[in-house]
Amino acid sequence: MxxxxxxxxxxxxxxxxxxxxxxxxxxxxxxxxxxxxxxxxxxxxxxxxxxxxxxxxxxxxxxxxxxxxxxxxxxxxxxxxxxxxxxxxxxxxxxxxxxxxxxxxxxxxxxxxxxxxxxxxxxxxxxxxxxxxxxxxxxxxxxxxxxxxxxxxxxxxxxxxxxxxxxxxxxxxxxxxxxxxxxxxxxxxxIDWAGGTLFTAALMLLIFVLVEAPSLGFADPAVLGGLAVALGLGAAFVVVERRTADPMFDLGLVTNRPFAAFSLAAGVLMVVMVPLLVYLPSYLIAVVGLEAGEAGSWLLMLTVPSIVLPPAGAAIARRSRAALVGGAVVLSGAGAALLVTVGADSTPWQLAGPLLLIGAGVGLTTGVVDGLAVSSVRTEQAGTAAGLFNTARLATETVALAVVGTALAVLSGGRLEGAGFTAALHTVGAALGAPAAVAAVIVLLLLRGGAQRARQR
CATH class of the missing domain: 1.20.1250.20 (MFS general substrate transporter like domains)
Structure with missing residues (x-):
C-alpha cells in the first residue's frame, strides 16, 4: 500500500x-x-x-x-x-x-x-x-x-x-x-481563543438549561440565570468576532444569501433527523416492543437513503439548486408530520412513509449541500466557510436534540414509555414539520434573492 x-x-x-x-x-x-x-x-x-x-x-x-x-x-x-x-x-x-x-x-x-x-x-x-x-x-x-x-x-x-x-x-x-x-x-x-471560549461556553450552557429545565422547573433561578448568561455569552461572541483580526468565524458570510440558504437547509434537515436517530430506537424498544437489533434494522429506512440518493441529488442540483434544497426540506418536514400515524402496533410498512420521506430529504443533500455552500463563496473564503457551515449545522442539531429531549420528557411525564411516549412523539413530529415548511420558504426566497443579485453584477 x-x-x-x-x-x-x-x-x-x-x-x-x-x-x-x-x-x-x-x-x-x-x-x-x-x-x-x-x-x-x-x-x-x-x-x-x-x-x-x-x-x-x-x-x-x-x-x-x-x-x-x-x-x-x-x-x-x-x-x-x-x-x-x-x-x-x-x-x-x-x-x-x-x-x-x-x-x-x-x-x-x-x-x-x-x-x-x-x-x-x-x-x-x-x-x-x-x-x-x-x-x-x-x-x-x-x-x-x-x-x-x-x-x-x-x-x-x-x-x-x-x-x-x-x-x-x-x-x-x-x-x-x-x-x-x-x-x-x-x-x-x-487561534481565536476569546471567540472559541465564548462560543463553546454559550453552547454548553444553553444545552445544560434545555436538558435540566424539566427536572429543575422552567422558572428555577438556575434555569433562568443560565439562559440569561448563555444569551449574554452569545452576544459577546458576536462582538468579539467582529473586532478580532483573525476570527474563528467570518460572520460576514451570513449576509451571503446562497450560503445562508444552504446552511439553513442543512441545519433544518439535521433538526428533523438527528433527534429521531436518538429517540426513535427507544420508542421502538419501549413501546413497540422490539429487540435492540430489530429497532436498528427498522431504522435502515431512515438512514440508507443517505448512501443511495446523493448521486440523484447532485444531478438535480445541476439543474436547479432551489428545487433540490427546498424540495429536500419539504420532504423531511412532511415525513416528520407523518409521525402522528405511529403507534404501539406500528409495523415496518406503517413506518416506511415517514422514515423514507425524512431519509430521502437528507439523502438527496448528503455531501451535495456542503459543496453548494462552499462553492457559493469566494475561493479564499472556502476554508472559513466550511468551518462555519459544519459548526453551525452541528450546533443546530445539538440544540434541537436537547429541545426534543426536553419536550419528550415533559410531554411523557418524564417516562419514555407507553401511551405517554406515543402522544409525545406525535406532538414532536408535528412540531418539527411546521418549522421545516417555513424554512423551505425562506430557503427559496434567499436563493431567489441571491440569483437576482448575481445577475445584477
Missing amino acids: NRNALTLTTVLLALVTVPLTITGAAVALPGLQDDLGVGLAAAQWVVNGYNACFAGFLTFGGSLADLLGRRRMFAAGVALFCAGSLTCALAGDITLLTAARALAGVGAAATTAAGSSILAATFDGPARARAFGLLGTVLGAGLAFGPTVSGALVTAVDWRAVFAVPATLSGLVLLLCPLLPRLAGVKGRR
Whole structure:
C-alpha cells in the first residue's frame, strides 16, 4: 500500500467511528438507563454531552491543527476519543460515563477537523475530489448502518459494546498515526481563543438549561440565570468576532444569501433527523416492543437513503439548486408530520412513509449541500466557510436534540414509555414539520434573492 492510500485508509477508519458512536449511544440508552438505574434527564447527557463538545470544539480543532501540525492534532484527537470511548465501556456510574462521552466528543472534533485537513493537504485536483467523495460515503455508511450494527451489539452483548467497538477501531488508528505524513502547521495563523471560549461556553450552557429545565422547573433561578448568561455569552461572541483580526468565524458570510440558504437547509434537515436517530430506537424498544437489533434494522429506512440518493441529488442540483434544497426540506418536514400515524402496533410498512420521506430529504443533500455552500463563496473564503457551515449545522442539531429531549420528557411525564411516549412523539413530529415548511420558504426566497443579485453584477 502506497503512502497516500495508507493516509486515506487511516483517516477514513478514524472518521467512521463518529457516526457509529452517535447512533450507538442512541440504541444503548434504554439498556444503560436500566443497568445504571438513572432517569431520563441524566441519560440524555450521554448523547447531548458528546454532541455539544463535538460542535463546540470542531473549529477549535481546526485552528489547533493549523497551529500545532495536522498529524499531531489528528493523533491527539484519536487518543482522546479512544480513551473516552473505552472509559464509557467500563463506566459503572452515570457521572463517569457522561464525562467520558464529553471527552470522546472533544476527541471526535479534533479528529474530524485534523483528518479533513490532512486529506486536503495530501491530495489535490481530481484525487482530492475522490478522497472527499470516499469520506462522504464512509460517513454516510456509518450513519446508515450504525443503528443496525449497534442494535446487534446490544442484543448479542450489552450496551457497553457500542462504546467498546469504536474504542477498538480508534486504538487501531492510533497505531497507524506514526505512518502518516508530517504536515507542518500554517505559519502566521492565530487561534481565536476569546471567540472559541465564548462560543463553546454559550453552547454548553444553553444545552445544560434545555436538558435540566424539566427536572429543575422552567422558572428555577438556575434555569433562568443560565439562559440569561448563555444569551449574554452569545452576544459577546458576536462582538468579539467582529473586532478580532483573525476570527474563528467570518460572520460576514451570513449576509451571503446562497450560503445562508444552504446552511439553513442543512441545519433544518439535521433538526428533523438527528433527534429521531436518538429517540426513535427507544420508542421502538419501549413501546413497540422490539429487540435492540430489530429497532436498528427498522431504522435502515431512515438512514440508507443517505448512501443511495446523493448521486440523484447532485444531478438535480445541476439543474436547479432551489428545487433540490427546498424540495429536500419539504420532504423531511412532511415525513416528520407523518409521525402522528405511529403507534404501539406500528409495523415496518406503517413506518416506511415517514422514515423514507425524512431519509430521502437528507439523502438527496448528503455531501451535495456542503459543496453548494462552499462553492457559493469566494475561493479564499472556502476554508472559513466550511468551518462555519459544519459548526453551525452541528450546533443546530445539538440544540434541537436537547429541545426534543426536553419536550419528550415533559410531554411523557418524564417516562419514555407507553401511551405517554406515543402522544409525545406525535406532538414532536408535528412540531418539527411546521418549522421545516417555513424554512423551505425562506430557503427559496434567499436563493431567489441571491440569483437576482448575481445577475445584477
